[in-house]
Structure formats: structure tokens, C-alpha cells
Amino acid sequence: MASAPSDHDELFDQFLSERGHPTEPVRWDRSYNKKQCPECGGLHDRSATECSVCGWGPDG
Template sequence: MATANDDVLDEFLDERDHETDSPSWEREYNKKQCPDCGGLHGLDAVACSVCGWQPT
């Protein structure tokens, strides 16, 4: 659950061009790409088989 402090921190970071959204899969042609290690996976992947990353 987000609090007022989280909102203030997100605004502070956003003003300085930092990403405040939860990371998710990136797309590389017809594959999903892990934002952590860059591993490529099929579109049905739910976790990275290279580093174990999962979207939250």
C-alpha cells in the first residue's frame, strides 16, 4: 500500500528522471526480454530462466 511518503519520494525521483514504475518485461521483436539481464524468452514466460527475475 502506497503512503504519502512513497508519493513524495516517487515525485522527487521522477523530477530527476529516475524510473519509479515497477519493472516489467521489455519486448524484442516477438520475444519478451528480461529488464534485469537482457535474456530473451517466449511470450508465455512468467519468469526469467537466466537470472530468475519475475515481474511484481
């Protein structure tokens, strides 16, 4: 169940970013005309919503 970010999430993101850690959501990488999983490097069609190799998805 998704919800709006809380003040605690914003403070935690600020804490991480001040220490050099990325706080942006992880998204698919691109390789030519394919999507590439950022976790395992598996290549998928552009319509993929979840990695068929490791199960990674951009929503969690």
C-alpha cells in the same frame, strides 16, 4: 504481500522523478515475438512470468 501505495511512496516517487529518475515499474522488453528480460537480456516465450536466466520478475 502487496498493498496499496502509501503517501510515503508517492512522496518518494515525486522526489525521484523531480531529480530525473524513472518511477514506473520495470516491465518485460519485447524482441520480435519473445519477452526479453530487462536485467540480463535473456529471451523467453510470451507466457514466461520469471526470467529463467537471472530470476528477475516484473513483480519484484
